[in-house]
Amino acid sequence: MLRLDDLQVFVRTAEVGSLSAAARLLDISPAVASAGLKRLEQQLQARLFARSTRSLRLTAEGEAFLVHARQALQSLEAGRQQLAGSKSTISGPLQLSVPSDFGRNTLLPWLDTFMHNHPQVQLRLLLGDRVTDLFREPVDIALRYGEPEDSSLVALPVAAGNRRVLCAAPAYLQAHGEPRQISELREHNCLIYMLGGRAYERWRFHTADGEHSLQVAGDRLSDDADVVRRWALAGAGVVYKSWLDVAGDVQAGRLKILLPHVLGEPTPLNLICAHREQLSKPVHLLREFVQARCTELLAQAPWGR
Incomplete structure (x- = not known):
């Protein structure tokens, strides 16, 4: 050589x-x-x-x-x-992995605007809730809730103040009533989704008395968070989701916030990549763009009112 x-x-x-x-x-x-x-x-x-x-x-x-x-x-x-x-011009391919629900129902129209503003960018979007292997798969960056388990990954905050919220469709509440305290969730059909390969069925909350944890149960479970959201919209049960995922549904009246005095579990949204060299100018601009819109949604969150 x-x-x-x-x-x-x-x-x-x-x-x-x-x-x-x-x-x-x-x-x-x-x-x-x-x-x-x-x-x-x-x-x-x-x-x-x-x-x-x-x-x-x-x-x-x-x-x-x-x-x-x-x-x-x-x-x-x-x-x-x-x-x-x-790294200095806004052009070329941008390969992005995002959670299914946030990607389809919140991020997708934002990306349309971003692409309109930067027409030389070629977007490759992967939707899914499993943890993406950034070292093996054809992905530059990922948006993920929570801190990455792999400490070698680079994580930059996008929506650090995001939390989960309890909600259900008006039709479900009309048929089954509205819970008035956390313990009453045991009497309701709770819609479960997979988190980190396991069923997320122990829901945690914060009140003036401290942290509370409750084992919930329901007749439906999915590894796709968007499916769980659709079940909630159809009136199938109570869901405990990221505010960023359901903000549009709440504002449109399709879902109603339950126990608004209870603080949901922190669910920060981060931009994750394998190496800092991948933080090109398009990536930084996309992060700033998404961060600004997440900030607008967080300003309307029930715990901030």
Whole structure:
């Protein structure tokens, strides 16, 4: 494998006609430059320069190889500039994984606006509630509730103040009544979804008396949070969901907040990626864009009134 620094020594020496001058330009010692040139000739099994005590000139083989060496260095520089440019311009592919409910019912129209403002971005959107393997799957960033279990991942806050809320459809409440305290949830059909591969059936709340935990039960469970939301809209039971997921339904009257005096469990929304190098300008702009709209929804949350 040819070394990049050896190619640079060769090209600079050919351009200035002096190995010592090339070494000064590359900020290395003449001995290092000489070793690099010798190593390159050995790998190519060709003599690139004809040397004398007073001159250094390219051989025929050296002149032929110089064309390819320059092209290789130019191609690498073009690639570097393209990567640098992708971090400063708003263009190129943006691969994003988001939770199913938040993605379909809250984020999707926001993304339409973002794409309209930045038409050179190509969005690739993956919807799902399972934890995405950011090191293996074709995803640049993910929006996820809660802190990542893998401490090596980079997590930036998008909606740190988000919480879960209890709610149900008016039709369900008309048929089954409205709970007046946390313990009465045992008498209601609670809609369960999977969280981290397990059924999220122990609901936690905060009141003036401290933290409360309740084991709930119901006749429906799904690994897709959007399905659980749709069951709630259909009047099938009580749901305990992120405010960001159901804010639109509450504002439209399709769902009603229950026990508004009770503070739901914190559910921060974070932008997650495998490496900080993935935090390009489009990613930062998307985060700021989503963060601003989440802030607007959080200002209307029941615990902030």
